[in-house]
Amino acid sequence: MKLLTPPDPAPSPTAHRLPASSAVRRALRRRGVDLEPGAEESDELHAARIETALMALFRDFREEEHFQALYDQARPIVLQMISTGLRGQGRRFDPQELCQDVFVNVYRYSGSFRDEHARSFRGWVGAIARNAIRRQLSALSGASLQELPEGVAEPADARVGPPASLSLQEERESIARAWSTLLLYYLQAWRELSSRDREALHLIEVEGLSYAQACERLSVGMSNMKMIMFRARRRIRGRIALAMELGGENPALDARRVG
Helix, strand or coil: CCCCCCCCCCCCCCCCCCCCCHHHHHHHHHCCCCCCCCCCCCHHHHHHHHHHHHHHHHHHHCCHHHHHHHHHHHHHHHHHHHHHHCCCCCCCCCHHHHHHHHHHHHHHCHHHCCCCCCCHHHHHHHHHHHHHHHHHHHHHHHCCCCCCCCCCCCCCCCCCCHHHHHHHHHHHHHHHHHHHHHHHHHHHHHHCCCHHHHHHHHHHHHCCCCHHHHHHHHCCCHHHHHHHHHHHHHHHHHHHHHHHHCCCCCHHHHHHHHC
C-alpha cells in the first residue's frame, strides 16, 4: 500500500469534488452511485456520500486505484478530524503523520466497514482517528519520567525463577497440545464438507476475499453465498463439539466414532 500526499493546501472537506480517475468514476456509476449532488443535497453530505461509496468500492475489490481515490477524496476531512482531536495539545503531534496512520488502519481493516448510510465512512474513520490520537496520548504519558524513590534500592529482578519458568513451559506445552487437537478435529470436519463448501471457506477465510468477490468466483448469488458459509461453519462447529464430547485423545479415531 502506498499513500500519496496531495500538494498543500488541501481542498476543503466539503468541497464538491469527484474522483480524478475516470476508471474509478465508471466503477462507481456501475454500482449505481450518482456522482452529482442531489437537488437538496448539501456539499457536505455529497462529499460524505462519495467517500462512503469509495470505501465500499475498495472494501469489495481491494484495488489500489480505488484506495488512492478514497485517500485523495477523504484526506481533508480526516485531517480536520485529527486537528480537532489534537486541539490543546500544542505541537507535540504531527497531524500529517497521524493521518497516514489512520489510512493504514483504513486499508488494514476495510473488511469491517459497513456502508449503511451516506455518512457511514465519516463515522467509521472518525472512530479510527480518535483511537489513533488516544494511542499517541497514551504513549506520550507512558514515556514520562517518574520520580526516583528515596534512598538506595536494588532494581527489581524481572527474570522468571526456575519454578515459574517450569510452570510456564508446562502451560505452553498444554496449550500447544490443545490447539493441535482442535486443528485435527477441524481438519476432519472440513474434509466432510462438500467441495463447494470447502472452496467457499477457503476463499473467505484463507484468501480473505469479500463475499462479493467470492460470489463472482463461485458464480452464486449473495444470499446463497451467505447460506453456504453459515451452514459450512455450523457443520464444522457441530462436528468439533460432538467429537470433543467423546473425550478421546486421538481426533482421527474420535472422528470415525462420530461418523
